[in-house]
Amino acid sequence: MGGKVTCTLGEVKNRADFIVYWGGNPAECHPRHFTKYTLMQKSPFLPRGRKDRTMVLVDIRETKSAKASNIFLQVRPGKDFELITLLRAMIKDQPISEAQVAETGLTIEQLQDFVSRMKAAKYGVFFFGMGLSMTRGKHMNSAALLTLAAEMNAFTKFVAMPMRGHGNVTGADVIMRWQTGYPFGISFNRGYPRYNPGEFSTVDVLVRGDTDCAFIIGADPGATMPQPAIDHLAKVPTIVLDPHVTHTSKLARVHITTAPAGISAPGTAYRMDEIPLPLRPALKSPYPSDEEVVRRIKEALLEKPDWMGERPQMLQNQI
Amino acid sequence: MLRITGGTIYDPANGINGEVRDLYVEDGKFVSSFTGGRTIDATGLVIFPGGVDVHTHVAGGSINFARAMTPEDHRRTQAFIRSQTRRSGLGGMAPTTFATGYLYAGMGFTTVNEAAVPVLSARHTHEEMADIPIVDKSCLVLMANNEIMLDLLEAGEYERAKHIVAWHVWAAKAYGVKAVNPGGVAAWKWGKDANQLSEPVEGYKNTTPGSIVTSLAKIIDELGLPHPIHLHCNNLGAPGNITTTLETMKHLEGHRAHMAHLQYHAYGGDDWDTMKSESAQLAEYFNAHPNMTTDAGAVLFGDTVTITADGPWQHLLYKLTGRKWGNLDVENETGCGIVPYSYRPSNLVNAVQWATGLELLLLIDDPWRVFLSTDHPNGACFWRYPEIVQLLMCADFRKECMAGLPPEIMNRITLPEINREYTLYEIATIMSAGPARALGLQQKGNLGIGKDADMVIYHSDKDIARMFGHPRYVIKRGEIVIEEGDIRETPDGSEYLVKPSFDPGTDEFLRPLFEDRYCMSFENYPVEMERIERPDLQQCITTE
Known part of the structure; x- marks a missing residue:
C-alpha cells in the first residue's frame, strides 16, 4: 500500500x-x-x-x-x-x-x-x-x-x-517537500530536516512546550488548536503576520499587518491538484507583503552571531 | 582573477588530450593571460571542463511527488547541515533542491538539463530550479502527447502544429522539447498504451507514434532549437523493444535527434524470462547514423525511485513489484508515474539492464555521441556517476562485478566480450564536452578562451570512483565552489531558455481550444519571464 x-x-x-x-x-x-x-x-x-x-x-x-x-x-x-x-x-x-x-x-x-x-x-x-x-x-x-x-x-x-482547502495549504506542502523532502511536521533543530508527524507537528510541539518562540504566517492556530497549545502560544513571544487581526494576534507579543496575497500582494498559489497559479494583485496596499517582512527579519538575523557553533557540513548517516 | 598552473588538461572541445597548460580566469570566463591574482598550483592534478548532465530529473511536479513518496529514504540518507549562508538539505534517491546543487557540484558537474516539464506546472519547475544552487540549468517541455498538437497533426495542419510547439516552448520558458512515449501517454488517459509505431494512437485515425516522432523532429529542426528532439521511445523497458527502437530511429532519418536513456530501449527476448541485451545490434545501427546522439540511462544495483512521464509503464512496474505507485495525469499534455524500485544483481532482468547500459557506452564508438547518464533517478541516482566512470575505465573491475551475477546471464549479454577501457579524454567527452555540444550550449564543456570558467580539478588516483567522487576543486564561473569535499560558495546558476519564432496569432488560435480543455485562465498558463531567476536567452540556430 x-x-x-x-x-x-x-x-x-x-x-x-x-x-x-x-x-x-x-x-x-x-x-x-x-x-x-x-x-x-x-x-x-x-x-x-x-x-x-x-x-x-x-x-x-x-x-x-x-x-x-x-x-x-x-x-x-x-x-x-x-x-x-x-x-x-x-x-x-x-x-x-x-x-x-x-x-x-x-x-x-x-x-x-x-x-x-x-x-x-x-x-x-x-x-x-x-x-x-x-x-x-x-x-x-x-x-x-x-x-x-x-x-x-x-x-x-x-x-x-x-479535497484540500484552507487557502494555499497545498503550496506550503509542495515547497516544504522540495526544500526538505517532507510536507509538514519538520524539525530543523539539528540543522537539517527531520520529519515525524505526532512529534514535530505544530500542535505537538506547542502542547509539549518545546518551543520558546512562535512565528505564525497566514494561519490562526489561536482559533483552532487545543487549549494547551494556545496557552503555550500566549506564554512565549509569538509573532503573527496576517492581513487581519486574528485570535492568535490577540495573544501574540507582535502582530504585523501584511498585504493580502492575491488581492494586493503577488505570488503563487497551488491548487488542490498541485497546479501552480500566479497571483496578480488587483489593488495596492499600504502594508508590506509576507515575503518582504520575512526577508527583512532574515536579514536582521544574519547580523547576529551564528549560535549553532562548530558543526560538520554534512552527515553521511543521520543521527 | 584566478590562475591555475601546471594542471594536466583534458579539453576535448579543443582537442587537448592530457597536456600541461596554465588556465586564466577573469570575470567568470577563460582569458589568455594576465598578471597578478590568486594562483592555484595544480601540478600533478587533472583538469576537466565542468560536467554537463544532458538528462536528469531534479525539479518539478514529478520529482517532488517522488520526494513525498519516499520519506523512509530521506531518513537514512546523508544530511547537509545549514550554516548562516547555506541551506540544509537531504541527499538520497530524490534529493532536496539545495542538496541537489551541492551533490552535483560535489562531483564536478556544473550544468544540468531537467528533461521533462509539462507547461501546466512549468511555473513550479522554475520555482524549484531557482532553489538549486551552484549549477546552471535548462529544461525541456513535454510535447509528444499534447492533444491540441496531436489534433492538428491528425488534421494535416503541420505548419500550425509547428507554431503551437514553438508557442509552448516559450510558454514553459523551456530550452527544448522532450517527447515521451509518443501517443502512449495520451492513450494512458484511457488506460491504454501505444506499442506499435504504425498503429493509430487511441482516439485517432491517422496519427501514429511513428508519425508523431517524424513530425516533431522536423518541427524542431525547422524551428532551429539548439537541442534536437529529446526522445523517450515507445515501449520503454519491455522485452523485445529493440524492434520499436530501431523502427523509431528509421523514422528520424534526415533529422537531428537525441535518444534518451537508450539502455531502457535495447532489449531482445519475448518476455521477462527470455529478456536479453540487444545493445550490439542497436550500437551497430547507431554508429552508422550520425544524426543521433544518446545518453546511456545506465543502471546501478541498489535502491532508487523511478520517475517518468510514461504512465502506462509505471502501472506495469507497480503490478510487477507491488510497491508504492504514484500516478499523475496532466490534462491535455502528459502524465507521470512514480514507483520505488531496487535493482538487484541476483535478479536476471536487472542484471541484463546493468550490463546493457555499460555495453552501449562501450560499443558506441564515438564518445561525442553517447553521454553519461542514469536517467536520474531511474537507473541510479546521479551522485553515483563516479561508479560508472570506474566501470568504463577498468575492464578488470567490470569482470569482478560480473562474477557476482547469476551464471545464466552470460548468453544474454555481450559485456564479457568487451575489453575496451575509456581514457580520461573520452570520459571528459561523455561527461562534459559531448553533452554540452548536444545541448547546443557553446559556453559549456569547453576550456577555451571566452568560455564559462566551469572546471573540475581532480587528484590523479588509481581508485577511479574515489577520484571522480572527490574532486580537489570545483570551479564555477571562476569561483571556487568545492574545495577538498567542502562546500565553499553557493552561487546561483543561470537558466537557459530559447524563444523560437511563432505566428503572433497563435494566442488567439489557442485560446478557445485551451478554454475547452483546461480549467484555468488562458492568461495564467504561460510562465511570465519575470518569474525566471537569472534567465539566459540562447539563440535558435539554422539546421540543414
Whole structure:
C-alpha cells in the first residue's frame, strides 16, 4: 500500500464519467467544484456534460451534496475503512460475508451496484474529504481509498484526490517537500530536516512546550488548536503576520499587518491538484507583503552571531 | 582573477588530450593571460571542463511527488547541515533542491538539463530550479502527447502544429522539447498504451507514434532549437523493444535527434524470462547514423525511485513489484508515474539492464555521441556517476562485478566480450564536452578562451570512483565552489531558455481550444519571464 494515483482537475473535467465524493460536502465546502471541474462541464469526451456523468456520495449523513448526486450511500459512522476493504475484495471477486456488509450500514445490492458501476466507468475518480481522512482510522482510511483507486486500474482508469482547502495549504506542502523532502511536521533543530508527524507537528510541539518562540504566517492556530497549545502560544513571544487581526494576534507579543496575497500582494498559489497559479494583485496596499517582512527579519538575523557553533557540513548517516 | 598552473588538461572541445597548460580566469570566463591574482598550483592534478548532465530529473511536479513518496529514504540518507549562508538539505534517491546543487557540484558537474516539464506546472519547475544552487540549468517541455498538437497533426495542419510547439516552448520558458512515449501517454488517459509505431494512437485515425516522432523532429529542426528532439521511445523497458527502437530511429532519418536513456530501449527476448541485451545490434545501427546522439540511462544495483512521464509503464512496474505507485495525469499534455524500485544483481532482468547500459557506452564508438547518464533517478541516482566512470575505465573491475551475477546471464549479454577501457579524454567527452555540444550550449564543456570558467580539478588516483567522487576543486564561473569535499560558495546558476519564432496569432488560435480543455485562465498558463531567476536567452540556430 502507498502512493497516490491522481490527475489534474482538467482531466476530471474532460474525462471523468464516474465521480465519487467520499466523506466530504462539496456543495457547501467547495461550492465551485461541481460547476468548474466535476459535474456541469461539457467536454469533447463528455458532450452532454452532467448527463454523461454519474456522481456518488458516500457519507455518514445526507448533506446538501446528496441532492446533487445520482446515488447516495450512507455509511455507518466509523465504518469507512471496512466498506473500502469490502470493495477491494469485491472488485477482485473475493468472498465476503453478509455480516461484514451489514456492519457498514449498506446492503449487498448497493455494494454490488457500486462495484459494477466502478468497473463500467471509463474514467473514475474518488474525491475524499476530512469525513474520511480525519475520522476513526484517519490516514489508514485515506491509504485504503488510495489503494482501491490504484487497484481499480486493473479494470479501468481510476484516480483519487484529497479535497484540500484552507487557502494555499497545498503550496506550503509542495515547497516544504522540495526544500526538505517532507510536507509538514519538520524539525530543523539539528540543522537539517527531520520529519515525524505526532512529534514535530505544530500542535505537538506547542502542547509539549518545546518551543520558546512562535512565528505564525497566514494561519490562526489561536482559533483552532487545543487549549494547551494556545496557552503555550500566549506564554512565549509569538509573532503573527496576517492581513487581519486574528485570535492568535490577540495573544501574540507582535502582530504585523501584511498585504493580502492575491488581492494586493503577488505570488503563487497551488491548487488542490498541485497546479501552480500566479497571483496578480488587483489593488495596492499600504502594508508590506509576507515575503518582504520575512526577508527583512532574515536579514536582521544574519547580523547576529551564528549560535549553532562548530558543526560538520554534512552527515553521511543521520543521527 | 584566478590562475591555475601546471594542471594536466583534458579539453576535448579543443582537442587537448592530457597536456600541461596554465588556465586564466577573469570575470567568470577563460582569458589568455594576465598578471597578478590568486594562483592555484595544480601540478600533478587533472583538469576537466565542468560536467554537463544532458538528462536528469531534479525539479518539478514529478520529482517532488517522488520526494513525498519516499520519506523512509530521506531518513537514512546523508544530511547537509545549514550554516548562516547555506541551506540544509537531504541527499538520497530524490534529493532536496539545495542538496541537489551541492551533490552535483560535489562531483564536478556544473550544468544540468531537467528533461521533462509539462507547461501546466512549468511555473513550479522554475520555482524549484531557482532553489538549486551552484549549477546552471535548462529544461525541456513535454510535447509528444499534447492533444491540441496531436489534433492538428491528425488534421494535416503541420505548419500550425509547428507554431503551437514553438508557442509552448516559450510558454514553459523551456530550452527544448522532450517527447515521451509518443501517443502512449495520451492513450494512458484511457488506460491504454501505444506499442506499435504504425498503429493509430487511441482516439485517432491517422496519427501514429511513428508519425508523431517524424513530425516533431522536423518541427524542431525547422524551428532551429539548439537541442534536437529529446526522445523517450515507445515501449520503454519491455522485452523485445529493440524492434520499436530501431523502427523509431528509421523514422528520424534526415533529422537531428537525441535518444534518451537508450539502455531502457535495447532489449531482445519475448518476455521477462527470455529478456536479453540487444545493445550490439542497436550500437551497430547507431554508429552508422550520425544524426543521433544518446545518453546511456545506465543502471546501478541498489535502491532508487523511478520517475517518468510514461504512465502506462509505471502501472506495469507497480503490478510487477507491488510497491508504492504514484500516478499523475496532466490534462491535455502528459502524465507521470512514480514507483520505488531496487535493482538487484541476483535478479536476471536487472542484471541484463546493468550490463546493457555499460555495453552501449562501450560499443558506441564515438564518445561525442553517447553521454553519461542514469536517467536520474531511474537507473541510479546521479551522485553515483563516479561508479560508472570506474566501470568504463577498468575492464578488470567490470569482470569482478560480473562474477557476482547469476551464471545464466552470460548468453544474454555481450559485456564479457568487451575489453575496451575509456581514457580520461573520452570520459571528459561523455561527461562534459559531448553533452554540452548536444545541448547546443557553446559556453559549456569547453576550456577555451571566452568560455564559462566551469572546471573540475581532480587528484590523479588509481581508485577511479574515489577520484571522480572527490574532486580537489570545483570551479564555477571562476569561483571556487568545492574545495577538498567542502562546500565553499553557493552561487546561483543561470537558466537557459530559447524563444523560437511563432505566428503572433497563435494566442488567439489557442485560446478557445485551451478554454475547452483546461480549467484555468488562458492568461495564467504561460510562465511570465519575470518569474525566471537569472534567465539566459540562447539563440535558435539554422539546421540543414
